[in-house]
Amino acid sequence: GNSVTQMEGPVTLSEEAFLTINCTYTATGYPSLFWYVQYPGEGLQLLLKATKADDKGSNKGFEATYRKETTSFHLEKGSVQVSDSAVYFCALSERWGAQKLVFGQGTRLTINP
Amino acid sequence: GAVVSQHPSRVICKSGTSVKIECRSLDFQATTMFWYRQFPKQSLMLMATSNEGSKATYEQGVEKDKFLINHASLTLSTLTVTSAHPEDSSFYICSLEADFDEQFFGPGTRLTVL
Numbered sequence: 086g087n088s089v090t091q092m093e094g095p096v097t098l099s100e101e102a103f104l105t106i107n108c109t110y111t112a113t114g115y116p117s118l119f120w121y122v123q124y125p126g127e128g129l130q131l132l133l134k135a136t137k138a139d140d141k142g143s144n145k146g147f148e149a150t151y152r153k154e155t156t157s158f159h160l161e162k163g164s165v166q167v168s169d170s171a172v173y174f175c176a177l178s179e180r181w182g183a184q185k186l187v188f189g190q191g192t193r194l195t196i197n198p
Numbered sequence: 199g200a201v202v203s204q205h206p207s208r209v210i211c212k213s214g215t216s217v218k219i220e221c222r223s224l225d226f227q228a229t230t231m232f233w234y235r236q237f238p239k240q241s242l243m244l245m246a247t248s249n250e251g252s253k254a255t256y257e258q259g260v261e262k263d264k265f266l267i268n269h270a271s272l273t274l275s276t277l278t279v280t281s282a283h284p285e286d287s288s289f290y291i292c293s294l295e296a297d298f299d300e301q302f303f304g305p306g307t308r309l310t311v312l
Contacts, residue, residue: 089241121303128202128291128303129242174242184232184295190241 091189108175200226221292
């Protein structure tokens with residue numbers, strides 16, 4: 086079946102550091118790919134998404150590119166802030182137009198000032 | 199985006215009792231809602247898809263008689279954990295389908311069964 090694998094956390098960085106959180110997937114067909122973020126005490130929020138190969142999703146300084154050849158969707162940010170501390174989930178939707186999401190295990194990110 | 203609330207945020211109950219969790223869409227009429235559960239340090243696992251006015255669709259391995267889902271209106275879906283046991287202790291999260299390819303999530307309900 087379809088699956089998503091994220092790099093294990095927790096990840097701790099200093100403010101202004103470069104961030105990469107790796108995500109790879111296994112899927113049949115052509116899934117859409119997502120990054121969701123969960124801030125403390127809040128529900129998951131969509132951070133960015135990409136719906137086809139080579140698409141780049143971006144939001145709030147975060148970017149991720151849909152790489153079909155490597156089945157990856159790594160999350161990057163050039164300069165992190167303390168406010169980026171959260172849990173990040175990579176996910177895919179299994180079918181076009183259907184929103185059955187398959188999630189990775191989540192990566193807890195802590196940014197120290 | 200849509201705003202989703204869940205009630206209660208935390209619940210502790212005795213083994214054998216039933217617990218109802220509400221998921222409300224505050225500003226969006228949702229024909230489809232989803233229920234997930236999340237164990238500590240693990241991923242969210244889809245339990246069921248809740249469709250307004252019809253029976254829920256359960257994922258493989260999820261007992262429909264244990265996890266009763268009711269989606270009686272466009273703004274409310276409920277999950278009832280019947281005869282709860284300690285192994286049902288988990289974090290339950292609902293979401294709704296709004297825009298194409300986007301879900302909006304509630305803040306979750308932590309269930310502890312003693």
